Amino acid sequence: MANTLDQIFVLLKHWIVAYFPLALQPVVGILLSVVAIIATFPALFALTTVIERKGLGRMQNRIGPNRTGPFGILQPVADGIKSLTKEDIVPRSADAVVHFVAPLVLVVVVFMGFAVLPMGRNMQLVDMDAGLLYFFAIGASAELSIFMAGWSSRNKYSLLGAMRAVAQMISYEVPLLMSTVAIVMITGSLSLVKIVEAQNQYTWGLPHWYIFTPWGFAAFIMFCIAAMAETNRSPFDLPEGESELVAGYFTEYSGFKFALFFLGEYVGMFSISGLGTTLFLGGWSAPLAVLNFMPSWIWFFSKVMLSIVVMIWIRGTLPRLRQDQLMNFAWKFVLPMTLLNLFVAGLWRFMGEGILRWLVCSAILLGVYVIVGRTEMRRRKIGPRSYRYAE
């Protein structure tokens, strides 16, 4: 019974596919999975917009939207109607073709990332050998669409926002990849399915999730920071900050194209939360061995929604980082820590089982973090400011 519930979507797909002739069956199978993904994640996106607005409201001592439907549940419907009925303004001097294509490219690229995420037992669209590499390759293409959006608007501020966004995304791509290389090293495979299966074992009832290891925890923190910077999410949302650049690279977009950008950003958040869940939080495996009766896809989506809630929480707490602070942080702190993490993960692998490797790895990571932290926080010389080009 539990197994049927766990595999219910897979069984449903096989049942529908059986109705088609043999030649068409692979195509129909893939189409069904694609349709399921395209149906699920925008629905989750709608739910997330409500959760975000109400959550941010509660954190700021106010109620979020509560007039449209009970507890504001129908707010995304209202937003959707608004986006669809707004006039689609394209500036006269804007590059019409590129202006039109930019949001399309973003949405397509972002949805393509879901192809390798295992959303439950046997529930990935494609089981690729180099699945993780595919995901990062697709993520890198999203930057291009942001640049296209900013440049095609022929607006100085859009262009500035786009350059900043691209610079930020490139800077944080390296820590993002490096923090996952440790995982690949320990698992021995780039395939996301194998990574989840490697975490699906239990010792004394506790799971083998990578976040519970010292190097995995450090890598998870760095992955979170880099993921939030990749999706232009607070505190890294200078490119789209409302008080800085109007709306940054999507200033000149209105109506449905703006909604597409918004959708792309949120679905990108889901995509990268899904990846973080797969790599660090054990994907679809349950936290305790006894809880395995619950379907695997429920665990996956709960973990993804938990990550989203944490992202919203961080957005409501932290102020925005300035561009140079962002870049300093990426290149001078996060990247060296990821390299150290790689070294520690190698040490872990070669030290063999036992309590010694836990102590040594934790000590190294904690020690370096505290020392570097102290140095970073001490170097604040508050003196008269000097301007490089103004004297």
Next chain:
Amino acid sequence: MLGEGILKGLKETARNALGSFVSAERLTTVEYPEQRLPLPEASRNFPFLVYDGADWESGLRCVACQICEKECPPKCIYIDKSKDKKPDAVGKQQFYPAKFDIDISVCMSCQICVEVCPFEAIKMDHEFELSTDDRFGGLLLDRKELAKSNEYYHKIHPTEATAVDDRLAKERAAAEAKTKATAAAAAAKAAAPKPDVPTAGAAPVPAAKVAAAAAPATPALDAKREGDAS
């Protein structure tokens, strides 16, 4: 340690978010229009005319002296005096306004009309939900819309209204006392003995003298009786 501030911040926002469900101090939203914040007593929006008693036309305190019309900076008040007179708040016969219009789209709520009115007839209202879809006449309030009862005035400005009532009562008492005094003085003068009066008037003189003797005596006796009684 690096990152400590962030954790403290996260704890604070979490406390805000979860506490907003249980404690009122963490959720200060007043959901207008179902709930309203009580306005302080001295708040003011647009003027209204006070009337005493039950009938607004006869109890209107305004005597159309037009001082507020002259003093109003944006000139939003328009008054037409009546042709006849009626008794006012203290009993004197006064004119009353046949037309009293205030254009509240012009009024700037400066309260000068209230400050200069000698008859406590115009006061500031709290009412702010006055929007209308009639663009041309909807914001021009006439005499009937502006007249509100003294009980309403007590409700919105309790301390002010009691002070005004006390003042008016004192004025009324003073006016009554004055009329009584003038009547008494007139009566006394009429009853006073005239030394060069001819015998033709001698017959009514003793009667008048008796009356005059009785008249001053009665008020004094009355006063003494009132004094004893109080």
Next chain:
Amino acid sequence: MNIVFWILAVITVLSGLAAVTLKNTVHCALAVTGAFAGLALLFLQLDAQFAGFAQILVYIGAVAILVVFAILLTRGSDTPAQGVFSRTWFAGLLIAAAVFTVLGWAVMNSAAALPHENAVPTVTVQQIGQALMGRYVLPLEIVALLLTAAMLGAVIVAMHEKGEPK
């Protein structure tokens, strides 16, 4: 030679042609990106997963962005005054045709010596990694050294402005 190959080939060649004939330089850069994508898909169609994804990651994710930044930060984004085609286009065409002939002849000759399609081995990422770290470790380290030197040079060139006397 199935239909997918032909579609991808057409896309790649058309993007390449667009990259050299379009007037606006940024459009050319985007067309070049399209050519890179076509190439990556061709790799994927040949089951070379690592090569395909690395192509996307490196070329589209980094090189295309670099090209676009370079165009924007210099004055290349204006349309060239003399037009896109140079005056010596015939000589250019001859040289390109000659190079194409030589390459084609080389590929065709070696294709006859290779085994036929149904025996192509799948190269996994693990094999690539083992080859890099085992047999080809010396070239790997030399390339790493070269890249480090290039990065140091870039930093020095960028930092040179700070010490310049005003």
